[in-house]
Amino acid sequence: MCSNCIKKASAALLLSIALKRKKRKQKGKRIWSQLWYKKRNVLGQKKLLRELEFTSQRDFKNYVRMDKETFEVLLSKVAHRINKRDTVMRKAIPARHRLTLTLRFLASGNSFEDLKFLTAISPQAIGKIVSETCDAIIEELKDYIKLPTNENEWKMEANAFNQRWNFPHCIGAIDGKHVNIKKPPGSGSFYFNYKKHFSIIMMAVVNANYEFLMVDVGANGRASDAGLFSQTKFFKQRKENKLRLPKPELLPGYNEKMPFVFVADDAFPLMENIMKPFSHNSLEKSDIIFNYRLSRARGLVENVFGILVSRFRILLNTLNFSPDKSTKFVLACCYLHNFLRKSKCETYFTAEPCSNVETTEAFETPGSQEKGDVLDSLSSTAIRNASANAKHMRNKFRIYFSSVGTVPWQDKVYNKLVNKNANSNKQLI
Incomplete structure (x- = not known):
């Protein structure tokens, strides 16, 4: 291949790369998750649940449709099925919050899109959590x-x-x-x-x-x-x-x-x-x-x-x-x-x-x-x-x-x- 052909091919390749970079910049940088999801401990239901447990047992019962004692019994039954491990990328959502989220979904009938604002969890993750937790509830309570x-x-x-x-x-x-x-x-x-x-x-x-x-x-x-x-x-x-x-x-x-x-x-x-x-x-x-x-x-x-x-x-x-x-x-x-x-x-x-x-x-x-x-x-x-x-x-x-x-x-x-x-x-x- 002649030198002119090599130069033209290199120029075309560089132009293609430049165009791809330009399109990527126009679309905006892709992120792993929304920034406010990372503030789950502050914005999510963790603090709310803790407050309800110790200051308003009646509201806690209304939130999850059971009192704290019964909730703990149910959690002990299903926790081993819904526990997830932390990874180097992010921390897992605890079994307690997975169960609470599922119970609130069943009790209120709110959509996943609504629940994301209450829990600071993405709708996609909520759907998976609710499905897995319902499977665990059915299996553990089958008797x-x-x-x-x-x-x-x-x-x-x-x-x-x-x-x-x-x-x-x-x-x-x-x-x-x-x-x-x-x-x-x-x-x-x-x-x-x-x-x-x-x-x-x-x-x-x-x-x-x-x-x-x-x-x-x-x-x-x-x-x-x-x-x-x-x-x-x-x-x-x-x-x-x-x-x-x-x-x-x-x-x-x-x-x-x-x-x-x-x-x-x-x-x-x-x-x-x-x-x-x-x-x-x-x-x-x-x-x-x-x-x-x-x-x-x-x-x-x-x-x-x-x-x-x-x-x-x-x-x-x-x-x-x-x-x-x-x-x-x-x-x-x-x-x-x-x-x-x-x-x-x-x-x-x-x-x-x-x-x-x-x-x-x-x-x-x-x-x-x-x-x-x-x-x-x-x-x-x-x-x-x-x-x-x-x-x-x-x-x-x-x-x-x-x-x-x-x-x-x-x-x-x-x-x-x-x-x-x-x-x-x-x-x-």
Whole structure:
């Protein structure tokens, strides 16, 4: 190659380098992180939490949805899963602040962009911290949501339901709830529900103490209630007789053996172990009383959903995450709910103490649906065709509630309903 060619090539290379440097200067210097993020110890939540711990226990509890003692117990359970090591580049965010940040996210429902101003942590880092911590919570608290494993444990649940809600042989209440999410890209109408929202469904079984016995989260919002229920692990275990339910026994003062049952609304199938209300038009007094007694016990699961949403307000929002991440956040809230109910039952939800509260005014008319986000008005499925034996068992409960199993206030509620319907008919005339 001649000397002139070499000079021209060198000049072109130098010109290219100069242009790249000029463009780089125009864009500005890239930095590792925002300068104010480096002042996390001063601007972040560290000092705030320390102040709340020692000067305002009530505000600390409101901040993380638990008192300091319970928070320390939870931290001891998950710390080994969320601890990170310091590097030569920067110091790791301590496990205490990772857990606090996650709890505040679940409790407030604030976006990552909002939380960055409270914590002095980038939104990208917050997303990773929250996801990892929720995984740790679910894994460490997995024993807090579980079904009874033997007949004696099921009978303990039945005794609690009978004492608190006057429904003998009831071992759980079943219902579902929609959790709204942003439409996942490319999903079409897969998550689009009958309420004209995109959602995932949380199916749950709860006991008499406002605790989850089973939670199944993540099904697409357009699935029907009964259809979704038939796909759950719980339903398959029941069908295969793997739940180890107690054998039918005599009810108090009744000379016929009755099965132990779950209670549900009209959207669920009627089975030997699943009772739902009468829904036909011409109802006798005994049918209406049965519906009242059943709805009084079944309404417990809706109360649990209400408690869960009031404590973890992220569930009030439309979750702007993928269905998998949304499922993870909902599950973390459920496990925390049971953890707090078992750890601090007397302070977890002060508006609904752990002692029995009689609700004699509660009543659901036949075929009516509760307002809110619980599942209702869903289409029929094949498993809704009740067997003759299931109908026979429901009739036995109906007779029992109108005879030896009566409670003092059920006639009062029945009379109130009759008067209400009579007044409604007069207004229509």
